[in-house]
Amino acid sequence: MSSLTPETLSALEKQSIELPSWAFGNSGTRFKVFGTAGTPRDPFEKIADAAEVNRLTALAPSVALHIPWDLVDDFSVLRRHAEDLGVSLGTINSNTFQDDDYKFGALTHEDPRIRQKAIDHHLECIDVMDATGSRDLKIWLAEGSNYPGQADLRGRQDRLQESLQKIYDRLTGEQRLVLEYKFFEPAFYHTDVPDWGTSYAQVAALGDRAMVCLDTGHHAPGTNIEFIVMQLARLGKLGSFDFNSRFYADDDLIVGAADPFQLFRILFEVIRGGALNNPDVAFMLDQCHNVENKIAGQIRSVLNVQEMTARALSVDTDALRAAQVSGDVLGANAVFMDAFYTDVRPALADWREARGLPRDPMAAFATSGYQEQIEADRVGGQQAGWGA
Ligand code: PSV
Ligand code: MN
Numbered sequence: 001m002s003s004l005t006p007e008t009l010s011a012l013e014k015q016s017i018e019l020p021s022w023a024f025g026n027s028g029t030r031f032k033v034f035g036t037a038g039t040p041r042d043p044f045e046k047i048a049d050a051a052e053v054n055r056l057t058a059l060a061p062s063v064a065l066h067i068p069w070d071l072v073d074d075f076s077v078l079r080r081h082a083e084d085l086g087v088s089l090g091t092i093n094s095n096t097f098q099d100d101d102y103k104f105g106a107l108t109h110e111d112p113r114i115r116q117k118a119i120d121h122h123l124e125c126i127d128v129m130d131a132t133g134s135r136d137l138k139i140w141l142a143e144g145s146n147y148p149g150q151a152d153l154r155g156r157q158d159r160l161q162e163s164l165q166k167i168y169d170r171l172t173g174e175q176r177l178v179l180e181y182k183f184f185e186p187a188f189y190h191t192d193v194p195d196w197g198t199s200y201a202q203v204a205a206l207g208d209r210a211m212v213c214l215d216t217g218h219h220a221p222g223t224n225i226e227f228i229v230m231q232l233a234r235l236g237k238l239g240s241f242d243f244n245s246r247f248y249a250d251d252d253l254i255v256g257a258a259d260p261f262q263l264f265r266i267l268f269e270v271i272r273g274g275a276l277n278n279p280d281v282a283f284m285l286d287q288c289h290n291v292e293n294k295i296a297g298q299i300r301s302v303l304n305v306q307e308m309t310a311r312a313l314s315v316d317t318d319a320l321r322a323a324q325v326s327g328d329v330l331g332a333n334a335v336f337m338d339a340f341y342t343d344v345r346p347a348l349a350d351w352r353e354a355r356g357l358p359r360d361p362m363a364a365f366a367t368s369g370y371q372e373q374i375e376a377d378r379v380g381g382q383q384a385g386w387g388a
Contacts (some may be wrong), residue, residue: 003347008313012351014277015309017243017302018062018090018284019053021046021070024295025384027252027288033385034290038374041381043070044081045374049295051085052370056361059302062090064284065132067125069095069384075131089132091178091240091282094125097142097186098386105143107163108156108192115163122167129175136240136282137171138213139164140180144187144194156192161205168206178239178282179203180213183220185250196228200237211239215286216255216266217246226265233273233281242286243305252288254297256304263304264340267312276309295371299361307344315339 004012024046026033040046047063054060063082072078075089082089096106096118104110106118125137141160145151168177181199184191193199196212203210212232219225232238245251245258256263267276275281283305289297316335323332349359358364365371 003342004310004314004344004351008310009351011277011313012306012310012348013355015059015306016061016283017059017305018064018282019050019060019298019302020064020066020093020284020286021050022066023285023287023289023298024049025069025386027385028290035383035385036294038371038378039294039383039385041378041383043072043078043384045378046070046384047078047082047087047089048085049374050298051082051087052295052365052368053298053302054087056358056364056368057299057302057306058355058357059306060298061086062088064091064093064138065089065128065134066093066095067121067128069386071128075128079132089134091136091138091284092125092129092132092134093138093140094122096121102142104151105156105192107141108143108160110152110155110159115159119163119166123170126167126170126175130172135174136176136178137167138178138180138240139167140182140213140215141193142186144184144189144191146187146189148189151190153190157198160192161202164202164206164210168210171209176209176211176239177203177206178211178213180215180218180242182215182218182250196232200232200235203237203239211280212237213240213242214238215242215244216263217242217244217250217252217286225262226269229266229269229275230273233269233275238273238275238281240282240284242284243301244285244287252286254287254289254292254304255285255301256308260304260308261340263308264312267305267309268315268336271309271312293371296362296365299365303361307348310344310348311339311342314342314344 024040026035026039028034050063079089096102101114109115179199181193181195183194199212243255245253245255247258270276285301320332320335353359
């Protein structure tokens with residue numbers, strides 16, 4: 001007997017989490033990027049690995065691309081390749097953090113030539129979106145300064161608005177712009193989009209199809225992230241999530257690994273705010289697997305999100321509400337914690353089996369032979385990674 005209600009199972013069946021193409025490439029720290037056997041050499045192979053995650057979990061039907069890392073001659077070919085493997089091409093991520101011209105900023109730069117170059121890059125990303133059928137352009141900016149007095153904070157904010165407006169004006173149809181924030185790194189004194197409020201102010205000035213992207217790893221320790229989720233959902237500006245975990249800074253570790261209870265609390269507010277399975281809110285991973293197997297790391301990640309969603313859906317909201325209204329502090333907390341502590345894993349395994357999926361997708365991947373096959377096949381060429 002499943003401990004999950006039919007309503008919970010029907011919500012879980014609709015859940016989808018987009019995978020980042022860069023999760024399948026090599027990554028590391030500023031000290032070392034480790035190569036691993038079987039790592040994709042091009043976007044086609046990255047998509048094949050992402051499709052394997054989806055085949056075993058039915059949770060990850062789309063793949064986000066990063067430009068220029070994932071540039072190909074003909075995106076209609078890449079799109080067909082993805083569709084043949086049962087996945088689609090998702091969010092397009094721009095990159096203004098790997099060019100010498102952007103040392104002092106891109107969309108905020110003092111020099112109009114460099115600003116225009118950065119704007120043009122985003123317009124090219126929208127051309128890619130036209131070809132891939134992607135809806136969202138996700139912008140994360142590495143811009144800021146390291147020393148007090150180094151930069152004109154106000155001028156940069158104004159230029160950012162102007163640049164974003166030019167990008168936004170190029171969007172057509174259903175296309176959207178989602179602006180990510182991050183409180184520091186690579187700039188350490190000030191960052192031009194450091195928090196949800198700044199992202200909100202910038203996108204609100206653009207229009208309805210500009211939204212905020214909340215990367216769970218981009219907050220100071222102790223930040224109540226679920227409060228931000230609630231507020232953005234309430235304001236209708238929660239465009240997307242980048243899920244990951246952090247222990248110290250922007251670690252890009254497996255979602256739910258550092259603090260599963262935080263993930264539970266975030267998903268509770270997602271559900272409360274009507275954002276679960278809401279087409280206006282994209283759920284993505286933004287992770288790098290430096291030392292663990294990349295495909296298994298992505299499988300573990302989507303399963304963690306699924307598991308915490310199942311727990312958050314299990315909160316007895318009537319009992320919670322009654323306790324809240326009557327001022328029963330500990331009663332309300334107990335209702336909340338009961339759901340968090342409920343082990344839904346056996347029920348999820350039964351449910352997967354009933355749908356023709358592996359009970360344990362991690363074990364299924366380990367015995368599938370897929371990893372051995374890509375290690376044998378992917379010999380030679382240059383493994384994908386930062387800048388590749
Ligand atoms: C850098 O912090 C980052 O992880 C951002 O979160 C972006 O989403 C990602 O890189 C891809 O550009
Ligand atoms: Mn991110």
